[in-house]
Amino acid sequence: MRTNMDFSPFYRSSIGFDRVFDLLEKASVPQNADNWPPYDIAKLTDDTYRIVIAVAGFGEDELTITHEPNMLMVNGAKAENEEVQYLHHGLALRSFARRFELADHVSVVSAKLENGLLIIDLKKEIPEEMKPRRIAINAAPAKKSTKRIEGEVAA
Structure with a gap:
């Protein structure tokens, strides 16, 4: 709960x-849990991820992937064929919209449609100025000590 x-x-x-x-x-x-289409999220390395979405029946022209700041949206829209009269319609080819929240600096590397699976590769790329860096400690230069020997001053 x-x-x-x-x-x-x-x-x-x-x-x-x-x-x-x-x-x-x-x-x-x-x-409202609409778990269609099914998907997997895999962590491949410390900085690379993969989303695999089962989109059997959808073509490349029927899928849209949009990357906005901190958000990845995958939409699928199947054009309905009004000429066909189904006797049984068991394939789930309905339109969908799936959203994924992305962390800062995560970008889409590639996307491909293979055997009914939409495969989206992601990579986290932290900019150089945000990466940890070592700061050198510079020792202050030692002051030159000048010793003055005072003697008796003859008058």
């Missing part, structure tokens, strides 16, 4: 995590 969590204490001490809290709040709300 899911319960709604109150994230307001986190808002007092964190900055820039609004999107994370919004995702957690959305995940806790039960949604």
Whole structure:
């Protein structure tokens, strides 16, 4: 059983995590589960992922993949043939829209339709300026100590 969590204490001490809290709040709300078409999400390496969607019966021209910031949308629309009268219609060729939330810096590398499966490869590419970097510690140059020997001054 899911319960709604109150994230307001986190808002007092964190900055820039609004999107994370919004995702957690959305995940806790039960949604109308339309699980069609079936799909898999696989993590191939630390930075690469693959989404495989079963779209048997759909052609490349009937599928649309749209990548927006932090969102991947896959739509399928089958043109209906009014001339055909079905005696039994058991194939699920209805239109669909599937959305996937993407983390920052995840981009679509490729998409292909193979044997009724739509295969979408994704890669997380963190920009160089956001990667951790080592900061060199420069020691302050030692001050040259000049010793002065004071002697008696002859008058």
